[in-house]
Amino acid sequence: MIRDTTIGAKLWAAAVWATVGFFILNLLAMIATVVTSSFATRWLGTWLPAGWTTRWYTSAWSEFQLWDVLIVTFQVIGAVVFISGALGVTAAYALARRDFPGKRLLVLLFLLPLLIPPMTFGIPLATVLYQTGLAGTFWGVVAANLVPTVPFVILVMIPFIEQIDPKVEAAARVFGANTFKLFIYVLLPLLLPGILAALLLVLVRTIAMFELTFLVAGPTSQTLVVALYYAVFAAGVRAVQSIDAMAVIYMVTTLIWLIIALRFVNPTQIVTRAKQQPAH
Amino acid sequence: MDAVAHAPAIEHGPSLRQRLAARGFDAVTLLVIPAAIFSLLLFVYPFAFGFVLSFEPKAGGDWLANYRRFFSDPFLYETIAKTLWLAIPVTLVNLLLAIPIAFRVRLMRNQRLLTTLLVLPITLGTVLVAEGLLNYLGPQGWFNRTLMTFGLISQPLKLVHNYWGVFASLVITGFPFTFLLTLSYVTGIDPALEQAAATLGASAWQRFRHVYLPLLMPGLAITFCLSFVQAFSVFPSAVLLGEPAGPTRVISIAAAQAAFEEYDYSMGSAIAMIMGFVQLGIVVAVLASRGLFYRGPASGAKG
Numbered sequence: 405m406i407r408d409t410t411i412g413a414k415l416w417a418a419a420v421w422a423t424v425g426f427f428i429l430n431l432l433a434m435i436a437t438v439v440t441s442s443f444a445t446r447w448l449g450t451w452l453p454a455g456w457t458t459r460w461y462t463s464a465w466s467e468f469q470l471w472d473v474l475i476v477t478f479q480v481i482g483a484v485v486f487i488s489g490a491l492g493v494t495a496a497y498a499l500a501r502r503d504f505p506g507k508r509l510l511v512l513l514f515l516l517p518l519l520i521p522p523m524t525f526g527i528p529l530a531t532v533l534y535q536t537g538l539a540g541t542f543w544g545v546v547a548a549n550l551v552p553t554v555p556f557v558i559l560v561m562i563p564f565i566e567q568i569d570p571k572v573e574a575a576a577r578v579f580g581a582n583t584f585k586l587f588i589y590v591l592l593p594l595l596l597p598g599i600l601a602a603l604l605l606v607l608v609r610t611i612a613m614f615e616l617t618f619l620v621a622g623p624t625s626q627t628l629v630v631a632l633y634y635a636v637f638a639a640g641v642r643a644v645q646s647i648d649a650m651a652v653i654y655m656v657t658t659l660i661w662l663i664i665a666l667r668f669v670n671p672t673q674i675v676t677r678a679k680q681q682p683a684h
Numbered sequence: 685m686d687a688v689a690h691a692p693a694i695e696h697g698p699s700l701r702q703r704l705a706a707r708g709f710d711a712v713t714l715l716v717i718p719a720a721i722f723s724l725l726l727f728v729y730p731f732a733f734g735f736v737l738s739f740e741p742k743a744g745g746d747w748l749a750n751y752r753r754f755f756s757d758p759f760l761y762e763t764i765a766k767t768l769w770l771a772i773p774v775t776l777v778n779l780l781l782a783i784p785i786a787f788r789v790r791l792m793r794n795q796r797l798l799t800t801l802l803v804l805p806i807t808l809g810t811v812l813v814a815e816g817l818l819n820y821l822g823p824q825g826w827f828n829r830t831l832m833t834f835g836l837i838s839q840p841l842k843l844v845h846n847y848w849g850v851f852a853s854l855v856i857t858g859f860p861f862t863f864l865l866t867l868s869y870v871t872g873i874d875p876a877l878e879q880a881a882a883t884l885g886a887s888a889w890q891r892f893r894h895v896y897l898p899l900l901m902p903g904l905a906i907t908f909c910l911s912f913v914q915a916f917s918v919f920p921s922a923v924l925l926g927e928p929a930g931p932t933r934v935i936s937i938a939a940a941q942a943a944f945e946e947y948d949y950s951m952g953s954a955i956a957m958i959m960g961f962v963q964l965g966i967v968v969a970v971l972a973s974r975g976l977f978y979r980g981p982a983s984g985a986k987g
Contacts, residue, residue, distance in 0.1 A: 408888050420788045423781060428801055431856060433826055434816040435804075441819055449824055495719030497712070504708030510720060517727050519910065521917035523936040524963065525727065527956035528734025531949045551726050554719055612809030614920055619944070633811045636818070636924050644819070651815050655808060662807045671799040672864045674806060 435655070442648035464649040467642060468631055474657070476542070477627040480617075481610050483546045484553055485603050491550075492557025493599060497591075499558065500565035514555040522552065522615040530619040540622025548616040553606045560605065560673070564598035597668070604665040605674060611658050628654050738954035750954035760955070763935040764962060770847070770922075770934065771915035774854040778862040778911055779904065786866040787892070795867075802860035813853050814924040818844055821852060849925035850932045854915050862911045869903030870896075901977035909967045916963055935959045 408414075442460055444453030464470065495514075499507065517525065529548060530539055538544035568591075576590045614629045621630050632654050635647045665674075697703075704710065741749040754760045789795055805813055821827050821843040828840040843849055873896060881891045919936040926932025939959060943952025 413888060416784075417788060420784050424785055424788075424798070427859065430820075430827070431801070431805060434813070434820040434856070435808075437820040437826060438812075438816045451826075451829065491719045491722055494715040498714070498716035502708045502710070502713045504713055507708075510716065513720070513723055513728070517723070519913070520960070521913050521963075523917035523919050523939075524913075524956060524960045525731060527939050527943055527952050528737075529726065529730040531737065531943065531953060532730040532733050534949070547726060550722070554722060558719060608807055612807060612812075614809055614811050615917075618920075619940070629809055629811050632815065633920055633924070636811070636815045639818075647815065648819070651812055654812060658807055658809075658812075662803070666800060671796065671803040672868060674803050 438648050438651050438655070441645055442652045444645055447645075460643070460645040460649040461653075463643075464646045464653070467646060468635060468650055470628075470631075470650065470653060473626060473628055473631045476625060477611070477657075479542065480545050480549065480625075480627055481607055483542075484549045484610050485606050487546070488550055488553040488557050488606055489599060489603050491554050492602070493561055493595070495554075496558045496561035497565055500562045501570065514558050517552045517555050518559070522613070525551070526616050526619045529616070533620050539620045540625060542625050544620045544622075545617055545625045545627070548620045549610055549613055551616065552613075553610060556606060556609070557602045560602040561595075561598055564602075565595065568594050601665075601669045601673070604661070604668060608658070608661050608665050608674065611661065628657060734953035735957055737950050738957050740950055742948045742950045750951050751958070753951070754954060754958060759933075760938055763933055763938045764958070766931060767916055767918070767934040767936075768962075770850060770854065770918065770932065771912055774851060774858060774915045775862075775908060775912045778855060778859045779866070779908055781859060782863040782866040782907075783900075783904070785863060786870045787896075789867060790870050799864065799867075802863060804860075805857050806860050810853065810857055810918075810920045811924070813856050814921040817849060817853055817856070817921075817925055821849060844925055845927055847926065847931050850918065850922050853921035853925050854918060857921075858911055858915055861914065862907055865907045865910065866904070869900060869907065872903075873899050898977060902974055905970050905974045905977075909970050912966060912970075913963045916966075917959065935962075 440453065441447060443456050443458065445455035445457050447453035499511065526548070529551065533539035533544045533548065538547060572594070573586060573590060576586050581590065611627075612629060614633060617627050618630050618633060621627065626634075632647075632650055635642065635650055639647060698706070701710075738750055739747040741747075741753075743749070789798060792798070819825055823840040823842070827843070828837070831837045832840065843852065877895055877899075878891050881895045886894065917936050918934055919940070922928060922932045922934045922937060926934075928937055935955065936959065939952050939955035942948050942955055
């Protein structure tokens with residue numbers, strides 16, 4: 405490794421770390437503000453609130469009907485995870501194992517929903533879903549959320565499947581395994597770590613997916629993040645602390661899954677799709 | 685000998701199935717069909733439908749009426765400039781911050797804690813960041829309070845419900861995204877190249893300017909494009925943290941209002957198409973300028 409020992413280099417390094425520190429400090433302070441406010445009795449014009457209480461949680465829970473919202477949220481996420489896993493893994497297997505004319509076009513087709521922001525394709529998609537009557541229903545929300553997650557699973561799984569030696573499958577065939585047995589006893593155990601990682605990433609992304617759910621959700625098919633948006637949007641109607649309590653409930657739901665996901669995946673995978681190359 | 689010469693398989697050639705398999709079409713290839721149909725139905729078809737619908741104005745008139753209305757109404761066409769005025773500075777700030785930090789972090793042995801912290805705002809999402817910043821940057825928030833305690837300002841700065849609130853939220857959610865992409869490109873360059881330059885006496889700035897930057901340029905162009913399209917489609921924070929009727933009336937607000945408040949799906953689709961074309965235009969311009977830079981291997985192998 406190259407070591408720069410000039411004063412300029414040291415100052416530069418210090419400036420860079422100071423920027424990182426400033427960013428993270430503000431980020432954590434922002435989160436701490438929400439948490440503090442949710443436990444505050446009255447908080448006006450002081451560093452810390454006048455007193456502490458947990459009653460905002462019970463009032464937020466009943467005011468925003470969080471129990472129903474949470475049930476819908478997990479039903480949507482469960483359906484999205486299951487369907488995107490089933491569609492994504494099979495397609496990724498075909499794309500990883502076979503070379504056929506038009507494959508590049510197909511990969512581009514799967515890449516586009518990840519590159520185009522949800523707001524751009526969400527409006528025409530919501531229009532179509534409204535015209536077919538799916539919008540506002542549970543399955544409309546699931547369908548909209550699947551648009552970016554199916555390609556995401558495909559693109560995460562392709563490199564993972566490519567690294568599994570096809571000779572293993574050939575050997576299983578030689579010993580008389582049919583397709584079903586090959587899948588259950590050979591492929592699934594080998595693919596399981598990759599599938600788990602991909603689906604956890606889908607889960608974390610779907611909880612926070614605001615735009616698509618917002619555009620197609622109806623009153624009974626809102627997920628937690630959309631309910632939070634409407635609560636903040638109508639701020640003034642409810643106490644700030646109540647909205648903050650809801651935000652904390654949302655944060656906890658997201659962070660539990662993030663912590664579980666981080667046990668299996670590299671944090672950079674949440675942003676970049678493929679596995680990162682190990683640095684030399 | 686006779687048996688081989690008269691084998692029917694050779695006279696008729698391989699069967700259709702064998703010929704397809706040789707080109708890569710067999711039962712395994714068919715597994716791609718469900719996902720492809722799904723993508724066609726829910727991604728390609730809505731886009732095509734929206735494109736056609738945008739030429740069929742709800743209020744009647746000729747096929748270009750929606751687009752003519754967009755470009756003649758300042759309340760509508762100014763959204764493009766307003767959105768660009770947010771998205772381009774934010775993307776540049778994020779990228780210019782990300783490059784030096786990525787170069788520093790690349791030398792770290794344990795990057796996991798830092799990357800985990802940076803993934804937090806992406807995972808929490810724009811709505812939560814907007815809600816948090818409303819409190820944190822508000823006139824009574826800790827940010828203004830700290831600045832006032834240090835005597836840097838005498839009046840609280842107005843940082844929410846205006847341009848700067850949206851700017852801050854786009855930095856908080858956009859910087860980690862830009863940084864992690866940049867980091868993956870920076871770590872993909874073989875450090876042996878830099879060591880060779882250092883051996884030959886290049887200073888830190890020269891190594892960056894003449895070794896890393898040319899190799900990094902294609903990656904930075906892609907990072908810019910991805911960060912830009914994310915910032916360009918900003919929606920929740922522009923509503924919650926900005927002035928959705930004034931300086932931060934971005935194009936996605938105009939599109940969502942047209943489609944879901946005025947129930948003019950045709951106009952909404954037209955605005956969404958304009959949004960897509962502006963994004964596409966900037967992305968094509970950036971990627972085309974990529975051709976001006978070095979393209980080639982970024983590894984230190986011989987040859």
